[in-house]
Amino acid sequence: xxxxxxxxxxxxxxxxxxxxxxxxxxxxxxxxxxxxxxxxxxxxxxxxxxxxxxxxxxxxxxxxxxxxxxxxxxxxxxxxxxxxxxxxxxxxxxxxxxxxxxxxxxxxxxxxxxxxxxxxxxxxxxxxxxxxxxxxxxxxxxxxxxxxxxxxxxxxxxxxxxxxxxxxxxxxxxxxxxxxxxxxxxxxxxxxxxxxxxxxxxxxxxxxxxxxxxxxxxxxxxxxxxxxxxxxxxxxxxxxxxxxxxxxxxxxxxxxxxxxxxxxxxxxxxxxxxxxxxxxxxxxxxxxxxxxxxxxxxxxxxxxxxxxxxxxxxxx
Amino acid sequence: xxxxxxxxxxxxxxxxxxxxxxxxxxxxxxxxxxxxxxxxxxxxxxxxxxxxxxxxxxxxxxxxxxxxxxxxxxxxxxxxxxxxxxxxxxxxxxxxxxxxxxxxxxxxxxxxxxxxxxxxxxxxxxxxxxxxxxxxxxxxxxxxxxxxxxxxxxxxxxxxxxxxxxxxxxxxxxxxxxxxxxxxxxxxxxxxxxxxxxxxxxxxxxxxxxxxxxxxxxxxxxxxxxxxxxxxxxxxxxxxxxxxxxxxxxxxxxxxxxxxxxxxxxxxxxxxxxxxxxxxxxxxxxxxxxxxxxxxxxxxxxxxxxxxxxxxxxxxxxxxxxxxxxxxxxxxxxxxxxxxxxxxxxxxxxxxxxxxxxxxxxxxxxxxxxxxxxxxxxxxxxxxxxxxxxxxxxxxxxxxxxxxxxxxxxxxxxxxxxxxxxxxxxxxxxxxxxxxxxxxxxxxxxxxxxxxxxxxxxxxxxxxxxxxxxxxxxxxxxxxxxxxxxxxxxxxxxxxxxxxxxxxxxxxxxxxxxxxxxxxxxxxxxxxxxxxxxxxxxxxxx
Ligand SMILES: Nc1ncnc2c1ncn2[C@@H]1O[C@H](COP(=O)(O)OP(=O)(O)OP(=O)(O)O)[C@@H](O)[C@H]1O
Ligand SMILES: [Mg+2]
Numbered sequence: 121x122x123x124x125x126x127x128x129x130x131x132x133x134x135x136x137x138x139x140x141x142x143x144x145x146x147x148x149x150x151x152x153x154x155x156x157x158x159x160x161x162x163x164x165x166x167x168x169x170x171x172x173x174x175x176x177x178x179x180x181x182x183x184x185x186x187x188x189x190x191x192x193x194x195x196x197x198x199x200x201x202x203x204x205x206x207x208x209x210x211x212x213x214x215x216x217x218x219x220x221x222x223x224x225x226x227x228x229x230x231x232x233x234x235x236x237x238x239x240x241x242x243x244x245x246x247x248x249x250x251x252x253x254x255x256x257x258x259x260x261x262x263x264x265x266x267x268x269x270x271x272x273x274x275x276x277x278x279x280x281x282x283x284x285x286x287x288x289x290x291x292x293x294x295x296x297x298x299x300x301x302x303x304x305x306x307x308x309x310x311x312x313x314x315x316x317x318x319x320x321x322x323x324x325x326x327x328x329x330x331x332x333x334x335x336x337x338x339x340x341x342x343x344x345x346x347x348x349x350x351x352x353x354x355x356x357x358x359x360x361x362x363x364x365x366x367x368x369x370x371x372x373x374x375x376x377x378x379x380x381x382x383x384x385x386x387x388x389x390x391x392x393x394x395x396x397x398x399x400x401x402x403x404x405x406x407x408x409x410x411x412x413x414x415x416x417x418x419x420x421x422x423x424x425x426x427x428x429x430x431x432x433x434x435x436x
Numbered sequence: 437x438x439x440x441x442x443x444x445x446x447x448x449x450x451x452x453x454x455x456x457x458x459x460x461x462x463x464x465x466x467x468x469x470x471x472x473x474x475x476x477x478x479x480x481x482x483x484x485x486x487x488x489x490x491x492x493x494x495x496x497x498x499x500x501x502x503x504x505x506x507x508x509x510x511x512x513x514x515x516x517x518x519x520x521x522x523x524x525x526x527x528x529x530x531x532x533x534x535x536x537x538x539x540x541x542x543x544x545x546x547x548x549x550x551x552x553x554x555x556x557x558x559x560x561x562x563x564x565x566x567x568x569x570x571x572x573x574x575x576x577x578x579x580x581x582x583x584x585x586x587x588x589x590x591x592x593x594x595x596x597x598x599x600x601x602x603x604x605x606x607x608x609x610x611x612x613x614x615x616x617x618x619x620x621x622x623x624x625x626x627x628x629x630x631x632x633x634x635x636x637x638x639x640x641x642x643x644x645x646x647x648x649x650x651x652x653x654x655x656x657x658x659x660x661x662x663x664x665x666x667x668x669x670x671x672x673x674x675x676x677x678x679x680x681x682x683x684x685x686x687x688x689x690x691x692x693x694x695x696x697x698x699x700x701x702x703x704x705x706x707x708x709x710x711x712x713x714x715x716x717x718x719x720x721x722x723x724x725x726x727x728x729x730x731x732x733x734x735x736x737x738x739x740x741x742x743x744x745x746x747x748x749x750x751x752x753x754x755x756x757x758x759x760x761x762x763x764x765x766x767x768x769x770x771x772x773x774x775x776x777x778x779x780x781x782x783x784x785x786x787x788x789x790x791x792x793x794x795x796x797x798x799x800x801x802x803x804x805x806x807x808x809x810x811x812x813x814x815x816x817x818x819x820x821x822x823x824x825x826x827x828x829x830x831x832x833x834x835x836x837x838x839x840x841x842x843x844x845x846x847x848x849x850x851x852x853x854x855x856x857x858x859x860x861x862x863x864x865x866x867x868x869x870x871x872x873x874x875x876x877x878x879x880x881x882x883x884x885x886x887x888x889x890x891x892x893x894x895x896x897x898x899x900x901x902x903x904x905x906x907x908x909x910x911x912x913x914x915x916x917x918x919x920x921x922x923x924x925x926x927x928x929x930x931x932x933x934x935x936x937x938x939x940x941x942x943x944x945x946x947x948x949x950x951x952x953x954x955x956x957x958x959x960x961x962x963x964x965x966x967x968x969x970x971x972x973x974x975x976x977x978x
Contacts, residue, residue, distance in 0.1 A: 169605075169609060170608070170609075171605055171608075171714060190608070190716055191605070191608040191609050192608045192609075192610075192611045192612055192613055193611075196609070197609050197610065198605070198606070198609040200602040200605065200606060201602075202600060202602050203602070203606075204600065204602030204603050204605060204606030205606075206603060206606075206607075206620075206621065206625075207625070208624045208625060208627070217607070217610055217612075217620070218610030218611055220611075220612075220616070221610070221611035221612060221613075221616070222611070262606075265606075265610065266609070266610070269610055269611065
């Protein structure tokens with residue numbers, strides 16, 4: 121494996137903020153660390169970047185143990201949540217700053233910087249000041265600045281949290297494009313599962329500093345392992361039968377307007393229109409279910425009688 | 437209370453504040469201008485001929501200012517960066533040492549300088565066997581630098597504390613070593629603050645007369661000349677002219693950099709330490725800075741140690757011995773002086789804090805234009821030479837209807853309005869933190885503006901009023917420039933007694949007074965931190 125994190129543990133006082141975290145990543149892959157606020161995501165990233173010293177664990181990158189190296193010695197580059205762009209330097213000066221420490225001549229550095237600005241879509245922005253850039257442009261500069269030093273590992277902390285909803289979608293695709301263009305091993309942190317689903321090759325789900333599940337996005341959605349992944353990822357109707365947890369996703373419930381085989385009768389108690397989808401709260405004989413459907417021309421009304429086709433699945 | 441009555445109180449309060457600023461800040465200013473520029477109803481510039489006749493004074497002032505600026509800026513940058521990169525414990529120690537100079541009279545270090553490096557200095561004579569005269573420009577530059585560096589460093593530290601730490605972490609992540617980080621990131625980002633610090637040092641050096649007076653020997657500068665014009669020659673016109681000459685560069689600088697001054701003077705009080713930055717403490721530049729900073733801090737410590745030592749010891753046949761003689765000797769001169777000084781400091785601390793807050797309330801919550809203009813006028817005493825402000829008071833209040841010269845009131849008014857720039861800045865930063873909706877909801881509930889002040893503004897500003905008070909108290913305890921002309925011999929304040937005894941060579945007694953001034957300020961400041969930490973603990977429990 122290209123990156124191997126094992127047994128990473130970080131304490132603040134006597135609180136274990138990162139608790140025995142282990143995961144691996146292939147070269148060129150995109151790993152997403154997903155978890156609720158305060159679960160320790162940033163702390164994991166900071167341990168990898170060298171800004172925090174973990175009490176225990178090892179991080180092997182490209183065959184080299186890096187935990188005893190300082191941030192400036194690690195072949196890792198971090199894009200911080202607030203980007204950390206230098207306000208007293210122009211865009212190009214920001215971008216080529218890291219090349220200064222690779223003994224690259226100024227002229228050559230400028231050329232490389234220009235190329236990379238080109239690739240992130242910022243041609244012609246070289247001499248702008250940082251405060252003359254929009255949020256999305258700043259993020260591109262920060263990305264370019266990190267990529268130019270050709271790190272073995274790129275770390276992104278909540279890359280989309282400072283962007284508005286529209287721009288976030290644009291930048292999500294941009295980051296994905298740039299990542300595969302450079303074929304760079306990337307770890308990014310988010311508390312937004314949609315981001316994780318959209319770009320990750322694998323999701324590392326953590327809660328209270330502990331890993332709950334490591335899986336590709338589809339796998340983690342369809343086969344949550346344990347209660348926390350089930351509750352945290354997506355929505356589900358959960359039921360305990362004979363002491364066993366069972367669940368069914370809202371979109372897995374088929375709604376019919378007339379009686380069919382293997383259906384259960386229900387009444388629509390509440391309807392929430394959400395644009396692309398409609399959410400129904402349905403009362404059956406022994407369940408209270410949430411079901412979703414794509415919007416159509418005529419959707420069900422409250423108090424309509426419907427017939428539901430669904431099956432509870434076991435939680436593994 | 438009926439609203440109509442409250443309206444009147446509200447209006448009266450504002451009028452009172454505005455009027456007081458006009459009378460006690462603007463009017464003295466104008467008086468200096470008038471005295472210097474106008475004679476028999478027409479403009480008369482002949483007094484400015486001293487620029488030509490005694491051009492050496494200007495040269496002396498300028499060169500001293502430049503040297504002091506360079507030295508104190510350099511040292512303060514080193515201390516600020518060293519502080520920024522240190523652990524919390526070291527930070528506390530550094531801040532403690534810097535505070536020492538803040539809470540002592542400006543010329544106190546000159547006293548210990550003579551004791552240590554003078555003709556019979558403990559170090560030059562006692563250890564090295566040399567007998568050099570400490571008097572002259574070098575002494576002035578060194579002592580001014582020593583005094584200004586602390587203030588500068590505290591400003592810079594406050595500024596650095598606000599910098600986003602991700603700048604530094606980003607640089608590290610890109611491969612920058614400690615030297616690169618200081619050179620490429622920290623120093624360039626500090627530039628605006630460094631500019632302000634340089635300008636402040638220069639202006640302060642120009643207007644400082646106490647250090648050159650004590651340690652300058654035959655080396656005179658403009659500020660001492662202004663002082664001597666009043667004290668020795670009784671020529672107040674000449675003094676006003678010189679003060680005006682000193683005031684002009686200060687005013688220019690102030691106008692150009694008013695924005696930066698404002699942002700800096702508010703950061704200065706929130707030296708929030710937060711988490712330290714993690715940078716490896718290594719590299720040539722870091723070590724250079726560390727050595728410079730430690731050298732300076734140790735130097736301060738030695739100077740202060742020598743003050744305490746000379747308060748408690750004396751020389752007999754070349755040997756030091758412990759004695760309380762100096763205390764006994766000073767008893768006469770300080771017995772009534774100290775209570776009076778504390779009284780004046782106390783009143784001015786409270787009054788300036790309250791006026792500052794109310795002024796800012798009318799200027800920025802109620803948005804009165806006239807109050808905003810007053811707010812600008814209220815910042816002027818920050819930048820003018822103390823002597824200018826003092827001479828202004830003599831000129832303004834020596835005849836009816838406001839004949840105040842010779843009273844203790846004029847002294848109190850003078851120091852109160854001299855502290856107003858600080859007080860109003862603190863008031864402003866407090867008010868800007870109070871949620872506008874909180875204020876609106878009082879009005880929404882039918883509360884009169886008067887209740888906004890009473891029930892919202894004052895309670896929420898309590899802690900900053902206290903900061904402002906401590907600040908004003910300390911400044912008044914240690915000030916000399918603006919009041920030296922105002923105080924009559926029978927109502928001297930501590931700094932002036934100290935100045936007198938040092939001038940007449942009684943260094944032991946001078947040390948005792950210095951020691952007591954520092955002790956008083958230490959207690960008041962300490963009390964503040966004590967209350968603050970107790971409040972903090974109480975919060976943690978609940
Ligand atoms: N310097 C510190 N000292 C003490 N506790 C800390 C420190 N930094 C973080 N913590 C605590 O560690 C826990 C994890 O913090 P972390 O910043 O890693 O969370 P996160 O998952 O990134 O959360 P968010 O999504 O809100 O950014 C939190 O409970 C936080 O309060
Ligand atoms: Mg975080």
